[in-house]
Amino acid sequence: xxxxxxxxxxxxxxxxxxxxxxxxxxxxxxxxxxxxxxxxxxxxxxxxxxxxxxxxxxxxxxxxxxxxxxxxxxxxxxxxxxxxxxxxxxxxxxxxxxxxxxxxxxxxxxxxxxxxxxxxxxxxxxxxxxxxxxxxxxxxxxxxxxxxxxxxxxxxxxxxxxxxxxxxxxxxxxxxxxxxxxxxxxxxxxxxxxxxxxxxxxxxxxxxxxxxxxxxxxxxxxxxxxxxxxxxxxxxxxxxxxxxxxxxxxxxxxxxxxxxxxxxxxxxxxxxxxxxxxxxxxxxxxxxxxxxxxxxxxxxxxxxxxxxxxxxxxxxxxxxxxxxxxxxxxxxxxxxxxxxxxxxxxxxxxxxxxxxxxxxxxxxxxxxxxxxxxxxxxxxxxxxxxx
Numbered sequence: 001x002x003x004x005x006x007x008x009x010x011x012x013x014x015x016x017x018x019x020x021x022x023x024x025x026x027x028x029x030x031x032x033x034x035x036x037x038x039x040x041x042x043x044x045x046x047x048x049x050x051x052x053x054x055x056x057x058x059x060x061x062x063x064x065x066x067x068x069x070x071x072x073x074x075x076x077x078x079x080x081x082x083x084x085x086x087x088x089x090x091x092x093x094x095x096x097x098x099x100x101x102x103x104x105x106x107x108x109x110x111x112x113x114x115x116x117x118x119x120x121x122x123x124x125x126x127x128x129x130x131x132x133x134x135x136x137x138x139x140x141x142x143x144x145x146x147x148x149x150x151x152x153x154x155x156x157x158x159x160x161x162x163x164x165x166x167x168x169x170x171x172x173x174x175x176x177x178x179x180x181x182x183x184x185x186x187x188x189x190x191x192x193x194x195x196x197x198x199x200x201x202x203x204x205x206x207x208x209x210x211x212x213x214x215x216x217x218x219x220x221x222x223x224x225x226x227x228x229x230x231x232x233x234x235x236x237x238x239x240x241x242x243x244x245x246x247x248x249x250x251x252x253x254x255x256x257x258x259x260x261x262x263x264x265x266x267x268x269x270x271x272x273x274x275x276x277x278x279x280x281x282x283x284x285x286x287x288x289x290x291x292x293x294x295x296x297x298x299x300x301x302x303x304x305x306x307x308x309x310x311x312x313x314x315x316x317x318x319x320x321x322x323x324x325x326x327x328x329x330x331x332x333x334x335x336x337x338x339x340x341x342x343x344x345x346x347x348x349x350x351x352x353x354x355x356x357x358x359x360x361x362x363x364x365x366x367x368x369x370x371x372x373x374x375x376x377x378x379x380x381x382x383x384x385x386x387x
Contacts, residue, residue: 003233004033008045009058010171011038011267013190013277014085014218016257016299018058021244023260029243030236038265041170042140049221050076056237058084059221062315065335066142068224071325077334079227080219081234081343082241086304088217088277088297089145089208090193091152093185094178095286097122097134098203110291112210112363116156123163136160137169137177137186144217145187147318148208154382155364161322161384178202189217190277190297191269197283198273204284209295213361216311216339227343238347245300254278303353307339313370321377323384332373 009015021027022034039045042060046067049057064078093101104121107114123134138145150160160166169177174186175196186192187208196202208215220241227234248257254275262271276282280296283289298304316335320327345351361367366379377385 002031002033005055006035006037007056008037008039008048008054010045012171013261013274014088015058016248016261017084017241017245019261019266020248020257021240024244024247026243027240030240032236032240040172050074056220056222059219060140060143061216061219062142062144063140064219064221064338065312065315068334068338069325069331072142077224078221078338079224079340080221080307080338081340082220082238083216083305083307084218084220086214086216086298087209087295088189089148089187090204091185091187091206092193092196092202093205094202097184110210112152112206113155115205116152119153120156120158123158133165134184135165135167137167137174137183139171139188140168144215148211149187150322152211157382159382191273194273194276194282195269197286200286204282207293207296209293211363234343235347238344242305242348245305249300306344307341309336309339310370312336312339314368317373317376321383321385327373
């Protein structure tokens with residue numbers, strides 16, 4: 001019997017496993033008839049998932065947690081049985097801001113602490129001159145983009161709520177906003193950083209894998225109640241996504257994957273731009289400078305698809321750090337329960353891997369311990385958290 005599903009997605013490369021699962025027939029092979037619905041904003045995706053217009057969604061990992069906690073919207077518990085992407089974001093700055101940062105930098109321009117300290121100097125200079133605060137675009141208040149920008153800035157003492165402006169923009173609108181001077185920089189997922197570079201209006205300052213070694217970015221999200229009443233469908237969807245991720249990660253399939261994702265009804269940008277993302281070799285400046293990272297975006301390799309509740313705990317800690325919620329034992333448990341490795345393992349008939357994936361780490365601050373979130377928060381001088 002075939003299950004018919006509507007699944008929402010945003011035009012980003014980390015929706016690849018869903019798109020390829022449908023367009024290459026992996027979903028159909030699992031008995032799923034999937035309609036993929038392209039959306040513009042994360043609030044649209046969240047709302048349509050929560051009220052049942054979507055059966056599943058490509059969703060920001062922190063939005064799944066916030067929905068389960070009832071933050072920023074109605075409380076709808078979410079289950080995430082598959083990670084669609086680890087990492088994949090980048091910070092892109094205007095040519096003017098890039099020049100200002102490079103003028104003030106002391107150290108390696110790919111060292112996030114060096115650039116954060118340069119940003120602190122630029123902020124101080126602008127304040128002295130009476131200039132408007134720099135404006136940074138990010139995709140949603142509950143997003144890794146928001147937390148990555150804040151983590152980076154705050155490491156050098158820049159207060160993201162006082163020293164700069166952070167504004168919410170849908171991913172496809174980031175490039176035009178930079179071009180029109182509405183923002184000085186943004187943090188977004190692929191391919192929009194590369195599009196800005198190709199247009200000559202931006203420099204990729206950092207891959208966010210410079211800031212966080214391994215950060216859960218997007219998840220395959222379903223309502224918890226729906227997962228409980230449709231366990232076989234969830235398992236089929238996970239298996240289709242796993243097969244698609246494996247296909248994507250094979251180098252010989254990158255050209256075909258990029259062509260699939262480039263279609264107008266999917267991501268709608270040039271396939272060559274998408275292929276750069278899949279290889280992890282990106283043009284970072286309009287002058288043609290390239291940079292490569294094996295950690296830029298993980299779709300299926302290194303156990304990327306298996307949800308890790310520690311990642312959820314880190315995201316919850318950021319919500320607490322920046323005043324979006326308060327620290328409670330129930331909050332930690334609820335956040336960690338969103339990421340469902342048990343559903344992933346059950347779908348594949350496997351058990352937890354004997355070796356843990358690459359460590360979760362950051363360029364600054366203490367090693368994160370989900371059992372001591374209070375200690376983690378107390379280590380940082382900048383934040384909105386109150387003990």
